[in-house]
Amino acid sequence: MIYFNCDYNEGAHPSILHMLEETNMEQTVGYGLDPYCERARELILEQCHAPEAEVHFLVGGTQTNTTAISSVLRPHQGVICPDSGHIQVHETGAIEACGHRVIPVPSKAGKISGEQIEEVWRGHWEDEVHEHMVQPKMVYISYPTEYGTLYSLNELEEISSVCRRCGLILYLDGARLGYGLCAKGNTLSLPDLARLCDIFYIGGTKQGALFGEALVIANPLLREDFRYLIKQKGGMLAKGRLLGIQFVALFQDRVYFEIARHANEMADKIREACVRLGFSFLFETTTNQIFPIFTKDQIKKLEKEFNLSFWEKVDEERSAMRICTSWASTEEMVDILIEALEQL
Amino acid sequence: MIYFNCDYNEGAHPSILHMLEETNMEQTVGYGLDPYCERARELILEQCHAPEAEVHFLVGGTQTNTTAISSVLRPHQGVICPDSGHIQVHETGAIEACGHRVIPVPSKAGKISGEQIEEVWRGHWEDEVHEHMVQPKMVYISYPTEYGTLYSLNELEEISSVCRRCGLILYLDGARLGYGLCAKGNTLSLPDLARLCDIFYIGGTKQGALFGEALVIANPLLREDFRYLIKQKGGMLAKGRLLGIQFVALFQDRVYFEIARHANEMADKIREACVRLGFSFLFETTTNQIFPIFTKDQIKKLEKEFNLSFWEKVDEERSAMRICTSWASTEEMVDILIEALEQL
Amino acid sequence: MIYFNCDYNEGAHPSILHMLEETNMEQTVGYGLDPYCERARELILEQCHAPEAEVHFLVGGTQTNTTAISSVLRPHQGVICPDSGHIQVHETGAIEACGHRVIPVPSKAGKISGEQIEEVWRGHWEDEVHEHMVQPKMVYISYPTEYGTLYSLNELEEISSVCRRCGLILYLDGARLGYGLCAKGNTLSLPDLARLCDIFYIGGTKQGALFGEALVIANPLLREDFRYLIKQKGGMLAKGRLLGIQFVALFQDRVYFEIARHANEMADKIREACVRLGFSFLFETTTNQIFPIFTKDQIKKLEKEFNLSFWEKVDEERSAMRICTSWASTEEMVDILIEALEQL
Amino acid sequence: MIYFNCDYNEGAHPSILHMLEETNMEQTVGYGLDPYCERARELILEQCHAPEAEVHFLVGGTQTNTTAISSVLRPHQGVICPDSGHIQVHETGAIEACGHRVIPVPSKAGKISGEQIEEVWRGHWEDEVHEHMVQPKMVYISYPTEYGTLYSLNELEEISSVCRRCGLILYLDGARLGYGLCAKGNTLSLPDLARLCDIFYIGGTKQGALFGEALVIANPLLREDFRYLIKQKGGMLAKGRLLGIQFVALFQDRVYFEIARHANEMADKIREACVRLGFSFLFETTTNQIFPIFTKDQIKKLEKEFNLSFWEKVDEERSAMRICTSWASTEEMVDILIEALEQL
Missing domain, CATH: 3.40.640.10 (Type I PLP-dependent aspartate aminotransferase-like (Major domain))
Incomplete structure (x- = not known):
């Protein structure tokens, strides 16, 4: 997880x-x-x-x-x-x-x-x-x-x-x-x-x-x-x-700013993958928090491997999740997530 | 210090x-x-x-x-x-x-x-x-x-x-x-x-x-x-x-109790030295806090080497100080203090 | 007034x-x-x-x-x-x-x-x-x-x-x-x-x-x-x-209920006059508070003789006022108000 | 009472x-x-x-x-x-x-x-x-x-x-x-x-x-x-x-000062009676509150006719009571109290 x-x-x-x-x-x-x-x-x-x-x-x-x-x-x-x-x-x-x-x-x-x-x-x-x-x-x-x-x-x-x-x-x-x-x-x-x-x-x-x-x-x-x-x-x-x-x-x-830059870059990678894959966002952000919108099924799949944060129901079928990066998010973790997004 | x-x-x-x-x-x-x-x-x-x-x-x-x-x-x-x-x-x-x-x-x-x-x-x-x-x-x-x-x-x-x-x-x-x-x-x-x-x-x-x-x-x-x-x-x-x-x-x-025992033992050593040297106490304690009474001069001397806690004026000439030990108080530190007490 | x-x-x-x-x-x-x-x-x-x-x-x-x-x-x-x-x-x-x-x-x-x-x-x-x-x-x-x-x-x-x-x-x-x-x-x-x-x-x-x-x-x-x-x-x-x-x-x-009934009756008289005169209301009420809507000019005229309570702007031209009766509102006072409303 | x-x-x-x-x-x-x-x-x-x-x-x-x-x-x-x-x-x-x-x-x-x-x-x-x-x-x-x-x-x-x-x-x-x-x-x-x-x-x-x-x-x-x-x-x-x-x-x-003067005068009368009768006071006052000290028995007797305020136990046998006058204390009420004090 x-x-x-x-x-x-x-x-x-x-x-x-x-x-x-x-x-x-x-x-x-x-x-x-x-x-x-x-x-x-x-x-x-x-x-x-x-x-x-x-x-x-x-x-x-x-x-x-x-x-x-x-x-x-x-x-x-x-x-x-x-x-x-x-x-x-x-x-x-x-x-x-x-x-x-x-x-x-x-x-x-x-x-x-x-x-x-x-x-x-x-x-x-x-x-x-x-x-x-x-x-x-x-x-x-x-x-x-x-x-x-x-x-x-x-x-x-x-x-x-x-x-x-x-x-x-x-x-x-x-x-x-x-x-x-x-x-x-x-x-x-x-x-x-x-x-x-x-x-x-x-x-x-x-x-x-x-x-x-x-x-x-x-x-x-x-x-x-x-x-x-x-x-x-x-x-x-x-x-x-x-x-x-x-x-x-x-x-x-x-260090404070390095940490922030790193986290933002990790978020950018995930954000770009979401865009590329056609997911829309609840809010447009450029910081370490991303709010992509997924279907119930997609969320279910993601939650087997990832702990994301439920943010808000968008409609009967879809909800926004919060994905958050930090100093501790590695390229590897991010790549695994992107791979999972690609397979949704 | x-x-x-x-x-x-x-x-x-x-x-x-x-x-x-x-x-x-x-x-x-x-x-x-x-x-x-x-x-x-x-x-x-x-x-x-x-x-x-x-x-x-x-x-x-x-x-x-x-x-x-x-x-x-x-x-x-x-x-x-x-x-x-x-x-x-x-x-x-x-x-x-x-x-x-x-x-x-x-x-x-x-x-x-x-x-x-x-x-x-x-x-x-x-x-x-x-x-x-x-x-x-x-x-x-x-x-x-x-x-x-x-x-x-x-x-x-x-x-x-x-x-x-x-x-x-x-x-x-x-x-x-x-x-x-x-x-x-x-x-x-x-x-x-x-x-x-x-x-x-x-x-x-x-x-x-x-x-x-x-x-x-x-x-x-x-x-x-x-x-x-x-x-x-x-x-x-x-x-x-x-x-x-x-x-x-x-x-x-x-560990919690080891720490306490160690600190209490260090306090005991200091306390016994005080007794031996004829200092009286504001309170009788057996824990890691000791409240010996010193004269103004004695306090002045001690404060050159030690950071003690001023507790309370006892009379015009004397005050009680708090001496406190912890997990981090070493035998060496305690010995230096006792030596200083002996030389007051 | x-x-x-x-x-x-x-x-x-x-x-x-x-x-x-x-x-x-x-x-x-x-x-x-x-x-x-x-x-x-x-x-x-x-x-x-x-x-x-x-x-x-x-x-x-x-x-x-x-x-x-x-x-x-x-x-x-x-x-x-x-x-x-x-x-x-x-x-x-x-x-x-x-x-x-x-x-x-x-x-x-x-x-x-x-x-x-x-x-x-x-x-x-x-x-x-x-x-x-x-x-x-x-x-x-x-x-x-x-x-x-x-x-x-x-x-x-x-x-x-x-x-x-x-x-x-x-x-x-x-x-x-x-x-x-x-x-x-x-x-x-x-x-x-x-x-x-x-x-x-x-x-x-x-x-x-x-x-x-x-x-x-x-x-x-x-x-x-x-x-x-x-x-x-x-x-x-x-x-x-x-x-x-x-x-x-x-x-x-x-007495408590008599007072209320009297005030409500006085309000009813005013309310009915407003309806008769074609004023609309911000809220439909049957109690001692009435919220008729008047134009700026009408309010100006009323305020020469009466102290009413400004409630809320309805649009550029009109506002709702609160008219409130009580045990102390007399038929005479109410009649004077109704007369004034009729002359707006 | x-x-x-x-x-x-x-x-x-x-x-x-x-x-x-x-x-x-x-x-x-x-x-x-x-x-x-x-x-x-x-x-x-x-x-x-x-x-x-x-x-x-x-x-x-x-x-x-x-x-x-x-x-x-x-x-x-x-x-x-x-x-x-x-x-x-x-x-x-x-x-x-x-x-x-x-x-x-x-x-x-x-x-x-x-x-x-x-x-x-x-x-x-x-x-x-x-x-x-x-x-x-x-x-x-x-x-x-x-x-x-x-x-x-x-x-x-x-x-x-x-x-x-x-x-x-x-x-x-x-x-x-x-x-x-x-x-x-x-x-x-x-x-x-x-x-x-x-x-x-x-x-x-x-x-x-x-x-x-x-x-x-x-x-x-x-x-x-x-x-x-x-x-x-x-x-x-x-x-x-x-x-x-x-x-x-x-x-x-x-009127505020008249009221006060009247109440103080009424208190003075009671106070003087107490002094004359040998009662001592918990506090020396010149205002509308008096704190005479009575024995249990005296208090018992007084309480049959008067509502006084228990203030404080003085010793096993005696307590201080508060006697308080106001604009509404009449000469007559005060005289009745003094009479009762005299008969204690």
């Missing part, structure tokens, strides 16, 4: 394990104040061209989202989110559990526009009794989106400018950031994110780390006391250096 | 790193449903003699406490806790952030008694307007306590019986559980905990794991939907097997 | 003021344990044919909804609600502030069906990773709805039976209950509500009281410790008898 | 009922935006000499405390409070339910000092790992205290100056404010409160209103979006004018 269902089926990229081992017996202080976290922060800020920004390391995505959002919103404020956004769909109401409404907006292939955001914002303030309603104060988007799609630089600039005009905080979930930044057709860079977003995170878990996310707080107004929030929400590892070490490993020789 | 300030200065016990590496390229499902988590659950339940109990793996202590407590309390209910308890002192109000009051009770060397618990409970119900007050519904204790001290089997049985009589849920924080179970004078066993507590956790982070805690829900009434809570509170690792693997490594050859 | 914008423009029905005055100097115990609250409970339970149910009095609607919902849900659970429901639209995220997601379902004229509820429930449980999502555990509906429309007995029975089959708690917001129960075409009774719902409330604020809502907990499993929740959420009046007195005044001679 | 157990046994001061009746049929807008609320705001601000401050009306004390505190604290922040404070003792964990810890400080007769506050604050910031602990950010005190005692102007100035130096928000609960401001020995005025506190409230419920509290936000930094919070926490009455009307009635002819 070969797994293509997600990008976190294996352990960690070897360079990470290697560094964990190498440093294992060193003694350092805890809670993210060690030299490895310091070094990882420097590397990230350099690559973001944002020497003044603040970087914090957290364990996982839900935790990072919860911590960031609850740090900046007041009790009556909510966060605008594509209806496909992770905090809306797959975090068991973690944001609401911290007291805030997620305000879903209809998305197109996982994306929303600046115009949609402005409309929600204006709708709130135009209402005479706006204080009877949740006040939109933050915007959550993902890059790439949960459907593997990408915002263009223009689109992100528009969103950012709407947010600034409306006093909305822009937060970008980069759980799979590298796959986006290294994808064909990508027009964004880390410095763009640091310039256009108030807060964003660079995901490790889904991109070669054992676990871990690096949160960048670009807006200085949002930094106060952030470490308290990390501790309260359970994100402050006693052995905090584990996060620092992993991000040093990922960022010192640009 | 040698660190004796805590038990999480290094990475992980070699057996853990070894197993992480060995399994690194295996593909498994995520979120704690993999075979390693399964195996770790079996091992733990066997050693608890509690085949019917449920085991969940979480990342850290604050998260485990928050998840367990918020899973079982209703909004008007609070948790009784020694005034030295971790949730009262060192978790940035994580329990309150989930809506519940921590009700502190004066502790003796980190411990409270069944009698004290019953008094709080009775005080609540005897008040005519009890519904104007937080209802005590849970008891939180630690073993060993935050001060390294131990409850006897008799004491825990009394606490447990008070809790059952009063309808209070008994929760035991075992962040350093092994050090307690392997200490001189310990009278408790894992099966005792499974029998006497409703919920307890077996700590990994402070006992040789990179991170991770194993929560045992002994009381079947408290199990429903627990995985939702783990996800919501950020404790559900995508690569959940990392937790399973670590607990297999710790429990399959009783 | 005559107000028809809502049903809470005046003070209280004279019988209430009268009774408040009459009892003013009596001394009673506080917090809802006085003889007036007792008597009001009896009257309500009699009229519900539910001698075993529990009645609590709270101050306002948002508070009642928040208290009831947070009393029965666990942290990972949410409440299904028509997208037009009050808790979704007009309570400033009060439910989320208690930690729970409101799960909106597209409504037709304010109503949802048993089928829609079942679909949400089934969608949750059929998903493989349901624990990554908010668990639907409660259903919130209003009678009459926020748009003045009514569920039939059949529809409510279907909803109730879906809820019981799916283990969902059924909660009915009766902020304007009397107007519904006394409307033309109504097929429901108080005993039906007590039989089909787990919890519901009988609204006072919008039906002649100064303020106050009577919450009926029909399901005995949901009663435990409810008074703690009332206190915590700010709903326990020191002078609790004020609520008891008002509900005695409303229920002892069926 | 005559009630002296509290100051909310009767309805409202006649001037309030009178004004409610007089205005009953007027039509006004809702939610606190009506002319009566406007007028009440003006009256209060005039008497506070604080034309720039903001006044909001809420229904009850727990609600006011919860709304004010949750409006200004971030999730990791807590509120310092005398251990006898209402939010600590008698609000069913309402503050914790909004996510914040109440940090109790040992009180003397209900009071704490600036020095104690500074010590808690310094203790937090001096700790190396302060981010592992709840950050004290607000101070809650009551005037008069829950034990009927008073801060002097000097004491309040010291507290205020500590708060400003330490960046702590000073919040004063004035549930019984008038009794304090009109007591013998009082050295404070409304303008002092507006000058020294960031937020405080003027209680109506316990001082002649049916219900209602007037919250004064003196610090302009704390005003933003406060009406959202009122709505969310259930404090925004649909018929908001009921609050405005009551505070106009209380403040237009200084």
Whole structure:
């Protein structure tokens, strides 16, 4: 059985394990104040061209989202989110559990526009009794989106400018950031994110780390006391250096981007095979996630050999599956899958 | 500089790193449903003699406490806790952030008694307007306590019986559980905990794991939907097997207890040296934490070579320091420390 | 200027003021344990044919909804609600502030069906990773709805039976209950509500009281410790008898239903005039709320003399307004309005 | 049976009922935006000499405390409070339910000092790992205290100056404010409160209103979006004018202070009788609450005729009772009580 269902089926990229081992017996202080976290922060800020920004390391995505959002919103404020956004769909109401409404907006292939955001914002303030309603104060988007799609630089600039005009905080979930930044057709860079977003995170878990996310707080107004929030929400590892070490490993020789490029290439091979074989897609993507549409029979056959991710029923006969590659997807695995696709 | 300030200065016990590496390229499902988590659950339940109990793996202590407590309390209910308890002192109000009051009770060397618990409970119900007050519904204790001290089997049985009589849920924080179970004078066993507590956790982070805690829900009434809570509170690792693997490594050859015994022996050596040299202690302990009292000058000298943990001012001239050993404390390190103590 | 914008423009029905005055100097115990609250409970339970149910009095609607919902849900659970429901639209995220997601379902004229509820429930449980999502555990509906429309007995029975089959708690917001129960075409009774719902409330604020809502907990499993929740959420009046007195005044001679009938009759007169004059309606209603559609010019003219409630733009030229009657709407006021409508 | 157990046994001061009746049929807008609320705001601000401050009306004390505190604290922040404070003792964990810890400080007769506050604050910031602990950010005190005692102007100035130096928000609960401001020995005025506190409230419920509290936000930094919070926490009455009307009635002819003076005089008479008869007191007070100490037998006798409030056991034989007067306590009632005391 070969797994293509997600990008976190294996352990960690070897360079990470290697560094964990190498440093294992060193003694350092805890809670993210060690030299490895310091070094990882420097590397990230350099690559973001944002020497003044603040970087914090957290364990996982839900935790990072919860911590960031609850740090900046007041009790009556909510966060605008594509209806496909992770905090809306797959975090068991973690944001609401911290007291805030997620305000879903209809998305197109996982994306929303600046115009949609402005409309929600204006709708709130135009209402005479706006204080009877949740006040939109933050915007959550993902890059790439949960459907593997990408915002263009223009689109992100528009969103950012709407947010600034409306006093909305822009937060970008980069759980799979590298796959986006290294994808064909990508027009964004880390410095763009640091310039256009108030807060964003660079995901490790889904991109070669054992676990871990690096949160960048670009807006200085949002930094106060952030470490308290990390501790309260359970994100402050006693052995905090584990996060620092992993991000040093990922960022010192640009391993993070190599991983992404490799995974994207593997996805491209599968994508091209699908096109060649006449399969259509639920979403057009250039990242490490592909959403080909198969018939029930085809799925049944594939599932004998492969663990894919069921995504969505398309009609009575057909469904979209998610195929996902990662640093650990080998040419060999991909060739076996393509062969199987050819024999459907 | 040698660190004796805590038990999480290094990475992980070699057996853990070894197993992480060995399994690194295996593909498994995520979120704690993999075979390693399964195996770790079996091992733990066997050693608890509690085949019917449920085991969940979480990342850290604050998260485990928050998840367990918020899973079982209703909004008007609070948790009784020694005034030295971790949730009262060192978790940035994580329990309150989930809506519940921590009700502190004066502790003796980190411990409270069944009698004290019953008094709080009775005080609540005897008040005519009890519904104007937080209802005590849970008891939180630690073993060993935050001060390294131990409850006897008799004491825990009394606490447990008070809790059952009063309808209070008994929760035991075992962040350093092994050090307690392997200490001189310990009278408790894992099966005792499974029998006497409703919920307890077996700590990994402070006992040789990179991170991770194993929560045992002994009381079947408290199990429903627990995985939702783990996800919501950020404790559900995508690569959940990392937790399973670590607990297999710790429990399959009783490494967990070896680690504890080793650390306790190293602490014993230091403790005996302190006694021999005439230092007194803030608390009498037999676990891996020692709290000797030094003068300002002595502390100054020690701090040139050693990273100890400042605990508490005793008088104008003297303070208690915490010295903490772990799996990673070598005889050599301990000897250097003893030598330094001798030269004070 | 005559107000028809809502049903809470005046003070209280004279019988209430009268009774408040009459009892003013009596001394009673506080917090809802006085003889007036007792008597009001009896009257309500009699009229519900539910001698075993529990009645609590709270101050306002948002508070009642928040208290009831947070009393029965666990942290990972949410409440299904028509997208037009009050808790979704007009309570400033009060439910989320208690930690729970409101799960909106597209409504037709304010109503949802048993089928829609079942679909949400089934969608949750059929998903493989349901624990990554908010668990639907409660259903919130209003009678009459926020748009003045009514569920039939059949529809409510279907909803109730879906809820019981799916283990969902059924909660009915009766902020304007009397107007519904006394409307033309109504097929429901108080005993039906007590039989089909787990919890519901009988609204006072919008039906002649100064303020106050009577919450009926029909399901005995949901009663435990409810008074703690009332206190915590700010709903326990020191002078609790004020609520008891008002509900005695409303229920002892069926004043509550007289008020509703009068308001509905006044609405009928206006409605019939609108029909006669050729105005169309945004929703078809038989209760005290009417939603006629006017042109911009017509609205401008009306607003010189009347305070109506802007509801919704229908097209570039026309908008729906809400006209609302109450116990305090006189024939004279209604005639003046009709005359104005005739002159548009 | 005559009630002296509290100051909310009767309805409202006649001037309030009178004004409610007089205005009953007027039509006004809702939610606190009506002319009566406007007028009440003006009256209060005039008497506070604080034309720039903001006044909001809420229904009850727990609600006011919860709304004010949750409006200004971030999730990791807590509120310092005398251990006898209402939010600590008698609000069913309402503050914790909004996510914040109440940090109790040992009180003397209900009071704490600036020095104690500074010590808690310094203790937090001096700790190396302060981010592992709840950050004290607000101070809650009551005037008069829950034990009927008073801060002097000097004491309040010291507290205020500590708060400003330490960046702590000073919040004063004035549930019984008038009794304090009109007591013998009082050295404070409304303008002092507006000058020294960031937020405080003027209680109506316990001082002649049916219900209602007037919250004064003196610090302009704390005003933003406060009406959202009122709505969310259930404090925004649909018929908001009921609050405005009551505070106009209380403040237009200084009825509020007359009520207080009368109640204090009645208390003085009882107090003097107790002194004369040789009873001692649990606390020395000059406000409307008296805490004489009686033997079991004496209490038994008194309870045949009077409803007093049991306060606290003093020793095996004796307990303190609370005797409380109000606007509604007549000379006659007081004489009967004194007679009974004489016959004990």
